[in-house]
Amino acid sequence: MTSLFEPVLADLSERHRDEILAAFAAVENSPEPVPEAVATALRDATLRRSVEEMLNLIGRTLVRAGAGRWTSGYRDDIASQLTTGRLTGAQLTGQLTEGGGHALPVTDRAVLTLVLIHSVAIPRTEGTLTGDTWVEGTPTPVEELQRRTQLPRGELRQSLGRLRAAGLVRVVPARPRPGNGAQGTAYLPGPQFHRLTEAARRRLQEELILAAGPGTPLAAAIRRRRTHQSRTHQNGAPEKEHS
């Protein structure tokens, strides 16, 4: 048994340990959120707390993805360190810090941003989409992506292939247009977006507002709040601890 998890598992019965380990493995590895029905440790609040504790030890947290479905994501404090590429403790080498720790090439990030803007951000601004999830939205037809991007078609196609395999976009049939019976391909954000915590979902929305309308009162309010938060932080306000 890996000693890292021992403090969480030590006092449990064998059955509960197995259930907790299975639920932990399921939320960490399943490409889609895991229904409570298939994992006892996700149904039971006490066992679920142990799953959460295990995840916390490795920089992760349990995320609710709709009624009765669970997945895991990065702890907010850990995510912010991963994306700024800041190093603490072990001096890790090389590519980890390059580009702020982004795992995706810049082309893929650009294509993903287009999908997020057209499938979620615009419908949300127009009021046709409610809620704060980044998984549901209006599918963006591939022609729309071709029109909006500056990438050659081949590169766009390759990029969408990589994003799809990474679970960052998913393919859905496009709605047939009048006079055009053929069903095209359209894209929505993929199941990995279930893994965003509430704070991460809000941060993503704020980043898009800052990028799309930097001069708007909303952007000014976001900047003001962030400045205030970082000052509070520097003045030694206690951070949320997970251990």
Next chain:
Amino acid sequence: MTARDTALARDTALTWARARSAGPLRVPAGTPAPAGMIKLPDAGGAEPGGPGPASPASAWLVPRVPETADARVLAEMGLPGPLLEQPNDTARMLAAVLRCCWEDPLAPVWPGVSAGSGPVLAVFREVTGPRDDAAHRRAAVAALRRLDQAGWARWDEPAGTVRLGPRVALWSSGDLATLRQLWRSIQAPERTSAIPALQPGAPEAAGPASPPEPAR
């Protein structure tokens, strides 16, 4: 919990998260392994896109969860497994790399030996079956890139060599027993293969590009 324990727990969590995001981590050899991670001495070979040729001064950190908490649980629960593009070609390429880089199947699988990409391609061709040469090469390049990105193999494109990746050190004795049978069922690559090495910068498979593996 003391402040020192808290800082240590935080560093451990961050290192695990980095490994989830970027795959196995290359670190200076003196770096202590965080709780739950195994440390493997690096056996050499350049890390594509990494800080240059490896030296004995570096090591790999690989996260290890209890065996009953790995991805195999998904099948037992009736849940779909992780997405993988071209799973058959990718598995065949892993088998080819294993056949060429695991010289003695009674010895530990890690670190194995370095093999030329030519012999690896020859074994891949053997286990894949008839296809035209260009299609073979495209499929091989795409599969090797996928395995390299996910830490199952390391492909040094400029040098034309392939090694096993640090993740293979996680295979259990049960896995290894099965893999030994697979190893024996595949014909050994010829020492002096007539097949040239895969060229650096070779094009990937036509159709959807080779994807990065979901970060683990």
